[in-house]
Amino acid sequence: MSAEEIFSRELTLLEKALLLWVLPSDKPGYAAYRKLVQDWKVVGRSRSGAGGVILAPSGKVPDLDSPPAPLFAFGLVKSGTGEISVSVLERMGDQLEFEISGPVETVLPQGIESYRRWTLSEWLPSLPCPGCGEAPREVEMKTESGHELVLAICAKDHRLWLHDTRSRVNHPIPVTGFYNELMLQLKTPDRRKVPDAKQFFTDLGTYSDAALTGAFSSYNRLRTKVFLGEPLIVPTEGSLNWFRRAALRLFGRGK
Numbered sequence: 001m002s003a004e005e006i007f008s009r010e011l012t013l014l015e016k017a018l019l020l021w022v023l024p025s026d027k028p029g030y031a032a033y034r035k036l037v038q039d040w041k042v043v044g045r046s047r048s049g050a051g052g053v054i055l056a057p058s059g060k061v062p063d064l065d066s067p068p069a070p071l072f073a074f075g076l077v078k079s080g081t082g083e084i085s086v087s088v089l090e091r092m093g094d095q096l097e098f099e100i101s102g103p104v105e106t107v108l109p110q111g112i113e114s115y116r117r118w119t120l121s122e123w124l125p126s127l128p129c130p131g132c133g134e135a136p137r138e139v140e141m142k143t144e145s146g147h148e149l150v151l152a153i154c155a156k157d158h159r160l161w162l163h164d165t166r167s168r169v170n171h172p173i174p175v176t177g178f179y180n181e182l183m184l185q186l187k188t189p190d191r192r193k194v195p196d197a198k199q200f201f202t203d204l205g206t207y208s209d210a211a212l213t214g215a216f217s218s219y220n221r222l223r224t225k226v227f228l229g230e231p232l233i234v235p236t237e238g239s240l241n242w243f244r245r246a247a248l249r250l251f252g253r254g255k
Contacts, residue, residue: 008041008058015042017112018086018100022075022119029167030121033072033088036096043095052099060094069097070223071172075119076131077112084108086119120161120170129154137204139212143230151216155201162216164226171225173216175200181222182207182215210235 011019019037023030036055044062046052054062069089077084084102108115118130129136132154139151150163152170160178162171179200217232219225 008043008056008060011037011042011055014104014108014112015100018075018077018084019088019098021112021117022073022086022088022121024119024121027121027168029164029169030073033091033096036091040096046097046099048097048099051101052097054095054097056095063093063095066092070174070225073119073121073170074172075117075121077108077115077117079108079115120159120172123152123161123163123170124168125150125152125163125165129157129159131159132157139209139216141213141216141232143228143232145230147228147230149226149232151212153201153204153212155204158198158201162225167226169226173219173225177223178215178219181219182211185215185218186211 016037020034023033023037025031025034039057040055041058042053043056043058043060044054044064046054046062047064047068056062069092071087072090073086073088075086077086082102084100084104087099087101089097120130123130125138128134129152134154134156136152136154136159139153141149141151148165150165151160152163153160158175160173160175162173163169164171176197179197182200213232214234217234220228220232
């Protein structure tokens with residue numbers, strides 16, 4: 001986007017293609033965001049830099065004073081000349097912020113169809129991590145009424161996300177915030193000695209499903225990633241019998 005750009009304007013064909021790609025049409029939880037991409041205009045730049053812009057109803061003045069919204073969807077497109085990342089933030093009132101970073105015109109001169117790409121939005125339980133191809137650890141969780149969720153953790157790619165089986169949305173979770181909550185739940189005696197968040201992935205095998213579920217339950221109450229309307233069932237450490245534990249270890253679904 002050039003310095004002479006005039007707002008409001010329509011999304012370019014490439015911008016729209018990239019956004020709709022990370023908001024897949026076959027998953028109901030992304031439908032509302034796809035409609036905003038189709039209906040709203042680019043009304044201004046965001047605070048994140050040249051690649052960040054704001055979608056809103058035509059004529060809307062961008063809100064640049066509120067804190068940035070959390071990440072909602074992410075994807076990466078790679079070619080022989082570089083890579084493009086696509087980030088869509090959670091909707092904030094009447095605006096939706098997104099960022100397409102990288103030299104789009106150079107890397108993707110002919111659209112996105114012929115290039116190697118992956119998006120976290122396409123992941124489903126039992127599939128490998130879309131970024132690295134390794135099997136993530138999956139922690140199955142549910143609410144008292146049976147609403148099922150899966151906490152997915154990729155130790156190789158250093159990513160953490162939550163899959164909602166109803167909306168089929170994959171919510172990216174900031175590793176540092178979740179790890180801090182896990183340390184609080186585990187009652188780490190001296191918070192000043194808590195290691196870097198990368199240590200979370202190194203030590204992943206030492207955390208039980210019960211501990212990870214408890215940490216997410218607390219984290220979600222403070223920084224809602226998915227509205228549940230009821231508590232998660234948090235198992236106790238002793239609630240998994242030896243057979244269940246053996247099966248989880250065998251299939252890589254827990255420790």
